[in-house]
Amino acid sequence: MNDRVPVIVFIGQPNCGKSTLFNAIAGFKAQTSNFPGTTVCHAHSQVVWKNRVYSIVDLPGTYSLTPQEPQEKVVLTHIFGEKPDLIVNVIDASLLCRSLELTVELLELEYPMVVVLNMMDLAEKKGMKIDPVALENKLGVPVIKTVATRGQGTKELMDRVEKILAEQTTPRHLRYSGEVEGRIKKLIEMLPADFPVIANPRFTAIRAIEAETLAVDKFFLENNPEFKKGLDRVRQEISALREAPAYEVLAAERHHLALKIFEDCCRVRHARLSSLEKLDSLIMHPVLGLFLLLLIFAGMFYLIFRVGSPLEAWLLKPWEALRLGIQERYGHNLPAELLVGLVQGVGGGVAIVFPYFIPLLLLMGFLEDIGYLARAGFLMDAFMHRLGLHGKSVPLFILGFGCNVPAIMATRILESRRDRIITALLIPFIPCAARTTIILALVAFLLGPWWALGFYFLNLVVVAVLSSILTRVFKYSSPGLILEIPSLKWPSPKNILQKTYFNLKEFVRFAWPILIAGSLLLSFLSFLHFDRLVNAVLTPLVSGLLGLPSSLGVTLLFGFLRKELSLLMMFQALGVSYGQLLSVINRAQLLTFVTFVNFFIPCLSTLAILWKELGRRVALISVVLNLSLAVLVSWLVRLAFALF
Amino acid sequence: MFGHKKDRVESPPIVGGVCSLLEIPHGHKFRIAEINGGAGLHRRLLALGFHRGDLVALDGEALLGGPVLVKNLNSDTRIALGRSIARKILVEPADEHER
Incomplete structure (x- = not known):
């Protein structure tokens, strides 16, 4: 061997x-x-x-x-x-x-x-x-x-x-009906010596016949007028056999072979309607299905809030005590400051991962595996059409709630490049699990669940408005929906756990170290008073336009790495603990800042995948779009609070 | 909001029992008679296991001119089709006992 x-x-x-x-x-x-x-x-x-x-x-x-x-x-x-x-x-x-x-x-x-x-x-x-x-x-x-x-x-x-x-056993192909097989044989004999043979001559000949109307066709044949003539003749003959295009005749041949094998090898007894099928008729119901869709998402966030929020408060307590203890004992020198930074970085991570991130990943995994995403696409197609997209984008947006990066990668399933670009530009506006976590943690924890829900709603409105604007800029009607609806399957808990573990590992491996390092760095910078320089540069934006304390400027630097870091750094920058936040800034400022960070520049990995998948131009457009929208919407939030 | 009604007007008139997927009642057996439209659509449907002569039934539809859900009774698969596409698929009634 x-x-x-x-x-x-x-x-x-x-x-x-x-x-x-x-x-x-x-x-x-x-x-x-x-x-x-x-x-x-x-x-x-x-x-x-x-x-x-x-x-x-x-x-x-x-x-x-x-x-x-x-x-x-x-x-x-x-x-x-x-x-x-x-x-x-x-x-x-x-x-x-x-x-x-x-x-x-x-x-x-x-x-x-x-x-x-x-x-x-x-x-x-x-x-x-x-x-x-x-x-x-x-x-x-x-x-x-x-x-x-x-x-x-x-x-x-x-x-x-x-x-x-x-x-090294190789199988034999199955034979089509004689008259079709004869025509294929004829074409095999006509294959020029320099023809790029794939696998074997018969397979190549079948591909050539089926390639009709495909772009590959022209490329193959431009240099071979003689063969082209022969190929066209064979196609016509095959087409005449069944009064259908040649590619359909060949597909039908395979269909019949498959059907014959199926009938010989499989017996079907009448099956009872499974409980999943009964559930499916509810999920796909035009009215109840939509209602259920709303209910699922509302329930998901409610559950996370009810479970996550108390858990978070409980988890934060020891870290908070530790931080206060350090400050009390060692005062304000460099090692103590760094220690506090470390405690905040580690504690911040614990408080995100367990109460919010894990439940959200488990629930997303469940919805994915049971087969709900395609169904959401079916139910939402009509609405998406009003926004100029179609239902196939819906599952991508839902994936985006988990993490933007795989969602942007999965835009490959969209046939038209225009749909792909628009969907990929919209996905960074969908709050991913990490961002949702922070929104829930901050807004829901400090202001209440209704504020968090309202914020979510605002976010979706922004996506919808942006979508209708973008689809008007890139005019072209998107092709109709063709989407297979796979049967519902009871998900395997092992599979969901594995997937959750996989995403969690990514977070612990990449985001958490950055969070801890960032926290340490910020402690160090503030000890050296370097953060003042950054804050001074960003003051016109942060204080002038958005009316926030200028000390928040430095946190935006971390937002380039991951958006949610800006929010976590907020405590460090303002020098307060979690519970005391509202004593330093007011509700309006908190919401303005959360809004700004939420729509802020796509995080580094999202940007990288946009660049890789759709090119530099799309990535740059995305940056500009996100930044300008972040400024605009958060300014509007500030304005709304000033007026009402 | 108004797209729904326009669809009905544009679809071809029922001739000899042949009509589009948009005009058939739910849950009854029909046979695919013709797939209009380009080769791209035709190939896509073939690949998904929807051939001429297959038995299909309408299994549901979404609100507000949304897609229809078509079940292929031969292969036991379901696909969602946008209305613009469902309109191009012509079917004829089939006997309830046909296989």
Whole structure:
């Protein structure tokens, strides 16, 4: 056996549980959810199985091998560009019939392959009885049953992978009906010698026939007028067979093959309506569904407030006592100041993470995994159309409530670049979990829950207004909605916990150290009176325009790293403890500052991902947009308080 | 607010039992007869497992001219389709016992 690390790719239709299976094998690496298109870029992992290293790639879900959506193109470059050593085709067993269409297509590649029947538990609940041996015979490749959420079947899968790689068995493609197969053969014979063959001549010929109306087509054929003529003739002949476009005829061929296999290998007994299906009819109800949507979000914030706020007060107490103790004992010298800074940094982190961040992440994870996001998109589509976008953006905004960064990455699922840019420009205005935490902590804790809710509402109004302005600037009607609604699934607690842990780790690894370092730095700077310089520079903005104490200026520097740091630094800068804040600034000032920071420049990681995903121009527009809106809206808040 | 009514006027008249997805009652079996519109839409629907001849049923719709929910009875999948797209899909009534 040679030393090269074999490459194994996981391919399947969106939502088939690929990423969950990948995580079960590779440890936690890929983000998963019950929403099509979560894996927009692929995840890599090196896995050791029985003393051998394998490189495993989790590709985004794709419905077919004809690229249409941006994330599907990733799949193609992978399997066409770098020939994988083995394909693991993951199938949602409960959607066996449709999933087999992709399987038939993959078999045409004639690469070594294993088929994984995932979600077997769900299929059984639906009354489906699948015969894996019959399926194996029909497809000519090994079929493994798994329940990825419980880690069932992963060992068998890796054993089979090992065996197939050792034996180098390649499958045979399945035959279309004779008349179509004859036309394909004709085209194979016409392929010029220099034609870029993918996988094998038959697969290449099928791609060429199907490439009709796709941009790839022109590129291929401009230099080959002779072949082009032949290809057009073959397409016409195939088209004439069924009185449909050639690509539809081929798709129908695969459909029939899949249907035939399905009928031979699967029996469906009549299934009872599960409790989830009953729940689904409520969720999707045009009126009750919207009501439920509102209720879910209101309930989510209420719960977090009811649980988080008292917990926060309780958690802050010892840190507060510690800080006061230090100051009392050591007075105002540098080590004492630094110690206080450290205590505030660590304590601030504890007070955010436990009461607010964790519950919010758990709830978001639950909504994601049960399959609520796509449903919210369906319910909200009409409203989004009034704002010039469509329902597919809704799940992205909801993801943005968790963290802006993955939400901006997931804008790849939007077909048009215009929709992508607008959505990506709007997402930084959605308060992410970290920001929500601070808003809830500060506003709800100090002013009361209604103020926090009002602030949230203001935030959403700003997003809506901005959206209608942006969609008027970039004029163009967005394409209609086509969105698969996956069946509701009971989420696996393990999966949600893993996801929460993953996000939490990110926070503890990156944000918390910055928070502590920032707190220390601020103590140091204020000891040297350096902060006065920064404050003096920012005074026209902070005091002049917004009417805030000029000592808050220095906190904005930290806002460039993460917005919420500005708010946490506020106590340090004003030299007060949590409970005493309102003795130094008034309500109007607090709200003005929170507003300003909330809309302030996108945090460093959001900015970086905007730059990477959509280019420098969009990132710069986003900065300008956020800064100007921050100034405008917070000034309006100040004005509103002055007037009423 | 007014988009809803306009949709009804624009949709093609019912000829020989063929009508668009927007005009059928909820929960009844229909067969996809024709998919109008460009190749892009056609391919997308094929990839999602919606073929000509498939049995479908309307499973719900959102408020205020929002999308309709279409269930494919053959593959047991559901997709949400915006009205502008649902209008392009023509269906004909199918026998309730057909499979």
